[in-house]
Amino acid sequence: MKKTIIALIYKYLDEFNSQREIDDKLEKSEKTILYGQESGLDSIGLANLIIKVEGAVYKTFKVQIDMTNENVFSLNENPFRTVNSLAEYIVSLINEKKDNGNYSSEE
């Protein structure tokens, strides 16, 4: 599941990069930083990433997740920090839905 999710995130990065100059493109790597000043994503870029990846997760896994629910801001670790941490966070959200009986499709 995590590999599929990383691929969805990379798909968004492709879209993002298509509108950027060479020096401003984000690397498609699990270590790529997505959050904060060190990231190449601004407010619009990060919001778009979250919206589009949530949409892609729904299309792929038939599960509606809410990455920016209020609970995420109480976490000690920031799940938005890198591609890897975001993918792991999304896996946890999908599994949570699965445990609550809201998962209706195989991956």
Next chain:
Amino acid sequence: MERKEIVSKLTSVFRTIFNDNTLILSDELTANDVDNWDSLSHMILITEIEKAFSIKFKLKDLNKMRNVGDMIEIIMLKLQPV
């Protein structure tokens, strides 16, 4: 000034500000009831009311005005001889 007179004068001010000659005031009338009554038009409304009645409201008076009825009461108080 009698209440009737105040209402008449106030109606004239409201009709000019909101460009509506059919506007009828009631004690319960608030911003939600009148088209184009936003913070800018309210700001202008208060200026025109002060001019029309030759009075000056204090901020604490203004913030007691929940509706036109309260507005009329406060104007009456302001017009009472000291």
Next chain:
Amino acid sequence: MENYIIRSATLNDVDFLVETIIEAEKGGSDILTYTTLFGLSEADAKIYIAKMLEEEVDGCDLSLSGFLIAERNREPAGALSGWIEGQEGVSSVMIKGNLLNYCLPKESILQASRLSKVFSELSNVNFIPGSLWLGPVYVTPKHRGSLVLAMLCHQHIKNAKNIYPEVKEVFCAIFSNNMASILNYKMLKFEVLKEYVATSPEVNKLLPSNKKVIMHKTI
């Protein structure tokens, strides 16, 4: 998360709140309505906005008490205004209009009076009593891309529900050129409820955009 704390604004924050209101008014453009409508320089506008905040009136988007501030390492990162419509028994439109009337110079009021007819189509926002409204928002450039607006929004909703458990809806009104705010609210599951459009070509000299969207979410 990431050591951001969210707290209520105090009188010590007036300077940052003035910056918030000015930048929120511009909404990413160069147009400041305190200048275009009221004829004030930006420097003078700051003085008058501070004066309005310092009146400490509750219940509108110029209420100091309504602002939450996001802070990191004791440095302000962003601020967002919020209020429960009609909480004081008076509509926010009237409270804000009272503040503008009381604090701004008369010549500014007269100028705005002449010019405001140009965008009357944007004036019919229906502020539903008992609902939470989010107002001016600003995140400093250094902290953009850090979900600061999301943290502030969540805290406003939490606070509102603590004090008024019957609050069911949250709204915001945003000029349509302000893509950062619109996208961030969309990310937070707000939907566009209504769009207001001013048709006069003069509007674009006075306001950041001729379109305003109302966004909404059930809470």
